[in-house]
Amino acid sequence: MNAPIPSEAAASIAAVERDTGLAKDTLRVWERRYGFPAPARDANGERLYPPEQVEKLRLIRRLIDHGKRPARVVGASIEELVAMLDECLCPQAGAAGREDGLLELVRLHRSAELAVALRQALMKQGLQRFVADTVAPLAAAVGEAWMRGEVDVPEEHLFTEQVQNVLRGAIGAHATHEGRPRVLLTTFPEEEHVLGLLMAEAMLVPEGVACLSLGTRTPLADIRSAALGGGFDIVGLSFSVAYPARQAIDGLLELRALLPDTIAIWAGGAAVRDKHKRLPGIRVVGGLDDTLAALRDWRAEHP
Amino acid sequence: MNAPIPSEAAASIAAVERDTGLAKDTLRVWERRYGFPAPARDANGERLYPPEQVEKLRLIRRLIDHGKRPARVVGASIEELVAMLDECLCPQAGAAGREDGLLELVRLHRSAELAVALRQALMKQGLQRFVADTVAPLAAAVGEAWMRGEVDVPEEHLFTEQVQNVLRGAIGAHATHEGRPRVLLTTFPEEEHVLGLLMAEAMLVPEGVACLSLGTRTPLADIRSAALGGGFDIVGLSFSVAYPARQAIDGLLELRALLPDTIAIWAGGAAVRDKHKRLPGIRVVGGLDDTLAALRDWRAEHP
DNA sequence: AAATCAGTTTGTCCAGGACAAACGACAAAA
DNA sequence: TTTTGTCGTTTGTCCTGGACAAACTGATTT
Missing domain, CATH: 3.40.50.280 (Cobalamin-binding domain)
Structure with missing residues (x-):
């Protein structure tokens, strides 16, 4: 799933802002205050963030979105961050677990089967039960897996697209x-x-x-x-x-x-x-x- | 359509960045170099952009997207900017004009009629002709009207949503x-x-x-x-x-x-x-x- | 439990300088 | 005529380091 990427050794501050959602000002002030991230510099003195620091920033971003505060997470190692994420998510773990393996289809890029399975569920349950009992838990499970880093961008996009296709079709039919x-x-x-x-x-x-x-x-x-x-x-x-x-x-x-x-x-x-x-x-x-x-x-x- | 807005006399630099798509750095450097925009300041020395300057920045943004260069447009008055927009758009004017008044439905917020009309056109023309002969010219016309400031955000959103509903439904049906x-x-x-x-x-x-x-x-x-x-x-x-x-x-x-x-x-x-x-x-x-x-x-x- | 308050954390803003990429115009070569 | 190359100018982005208000923490009081 994650084939190694040949090029792209380091990212500019603008690219990191785009990929992590952390503002340039925030990235600079964290560096000044906490010593992390600690990007390299190019010939012109501009920041170059190595991929592993960007990945860590992504983890940190997710933890902050869930209420953690920067001072608590910026200094931690990747392992500690992952442990914190697990702790964040355990309370909700009961909610997922029984969405019929649909999450597996997302994770394995089985888009065709996902689309078919979604439509079948819609037919069987009707629009309202489909949304409440299938789409909502599945969206929660995908969000959770995204937090853990178990799904990546294309998988999350794929899921959103397929659900949109099914829901918009059904909504349009009611009219x-x-x-x-x-x-x-x-x-x-x-x-x-x-x-x-x-x-x-x-x-x-x-x-x-x-x-x-x-x-x-x-x-x-x-x-x-x-x-x-x-x-x-x-x-x-x-x-x-x-x-x-x-x-x-x-x-x-x-x-x-x-x-x-x-x-x-x-x-x-x-x-x-x-x-x-x-x-x-x-x-x-x-x-x-x-x-x-x-x-x-x-x-x-x-x- | 545009009822006067009671509150919100002025916008922060972050709000202007969001609304115009111009980076904070760019807004500051234009102010330094060209003397425009010339925002007021609050008690703390932070920029406060009056609505008419934000509107002018939006016009400027659109002109730059169409190839104009800042030095040519930043100094101009609103009237001159509108004239330039007309000039930019005339070449394509032939393309629009015959999309059956659908544009009018967008402009008047007649969402229900728009949805019905789109579905009718789809049934009549088939998916491919519908896209090439109806949706594409209509999208161009909306984009053009957006450039001229004749449609605003909700109208453009409404159009996109309705078209998405119709297209996604049709695409899903082919499967x-x-x-x-x-x-x-x-x-x-x-x-x-x-x-x-x-x-x-x-x-x-x-x-x-x-x-x-x-x-x-x-x-x-x-x-x-x-x-x-x-x-x-x-x-x-x-x-x-x-x-x-x-x-x-x-x-x-x-x-x-x-x-x-x-x-x-x-x-x-x-x-x-x-x-x-x-x-x-x-x-x-x-x-x-x-x-x-x-x-x-x-x-x-x-x- | 809910409200108050001081201390700390944290994101955003500011100024002004620097520089490379993009552009426009003009000239030389194909 | 079209393409290619050069040079000065324009323009967006990045840099540093300082400042401040809003948000949060936690202890104390109502």
Whole structure:
């Protein structure tokens, strides 16, 4: 799976920023403060990061996304980092484990079989159960394996693509444009993950909800104008694990202030879980099944 | 459509980088050299960009993506910039104009009607003609209107989402996993636009090609390992207008060196058009119909 | 349990200098 | 005419080292 790479002995600071998601300023200040990373320099004095340091930075990034603090992880060895990752993940280990070997198909690049298996599961379970019982656990398992470094970029991309193909096809087949409520789905500009949105849409569409997804990365002001201009009843936002909780809360409160009270705001995803108290006027959706509960509540209040 | 925005009088340098795609370093050095932008400062001495300067920066960004150089555009007034944009776009104006008012549906947020109209066109024309005659001109028209500032973020997102829904559904319905050649589709890490890939996939799948799309933003080394591990015959890359030509060429040549000669590389999109001479060993695909020509050529050489 | 507060950690911003890659224009060679 | 080479200019990115506010930690009080 990982054939050795002949060229590319070292990466520039821009390449490391792209590959790890750590800002150039952050990389430089870590070097100054912690002595890591410790890149070589080229003839012009510019940083050259060896691949193993980039790999370690990737591990560190994942740990920080899960709440660890830099001082605790930057000094650690690779083995210690892997051990910390295991510790992070054990609590959730029960959730995975029984997704029918689909994860194996992802890991082995069996894309054709994965596509077939996903479609079969969809047919057997129906869209909502398929999303809640198959796609969501599988996405969690892939995310977890990604954290551990057991899947790499193409495997994760492959998984996302195949799931998108299946879900978008199924959502398109429902095609309800007339129902109520009217829901606008999107993410904030820093959030790139699209699967959360698609899963939410797939849960809502079979209930006769008129969903419109704008995809990812919509600026706040544009969310507002789209919501007002389109006559929507609800704006739904999705946040992945990696999204900073503080930023999510600030953004949501700002959006709440930008929208009239007649438009509800629903927020879902790991970054806002259990943040209900700090989000007055916003419905925190705890999971996919809670989406349906939220829908029931809304309909009870809007007869 | 653009209701006035109450809050947000000014944006931080990080927000401007996100909204315009211009790096923080670039924004500072323009200020130093050209005197524009000229942001205010907050109590802490940090830059605060007023909205109209951000808007002007967006115009400038688009002009630079189309080949203009900063010194020529940074000093100009908004009116002059708009005039330059018109000049840039007139040559292509003939291409748009007859896409059945679909552009109007995008502009007016008539998402439901847009979805219906797209599906109707797909049924009427078949997948390949639908892509080449409807989606591609419409995408060009949206890109052009985006350049002129006539559509904004939510409208462009809406368009992309609806087209993705239709295309992915249609592609999934074909579901050929056994054919030849086997084609791996993706983009380089800096490229985010996914429609080019989907259109290529939609052209190839009806021909019995086994396509696998990894989506956007795959690192070079991962493209290599995926191509080798999956037994692919062809790797297809897509580049949008905004992609720097030099970077595309360097990346393609590097990838060419990473892959055995038995695996062909196809490159398509505005950034590589007419760059055939500088890309030995790479098939430059000039347009969607040329994709089919490339496929015929490949099949002629691999009986 | 929840709120307050001091101390520490940490990411982002700033200034101004440097340099190589990319560009434009013009001249020489095919 | 087209291609190739040269040279000055433009332009984006990188560098150093300092500063500061926001976020977090943990002890203390309500």
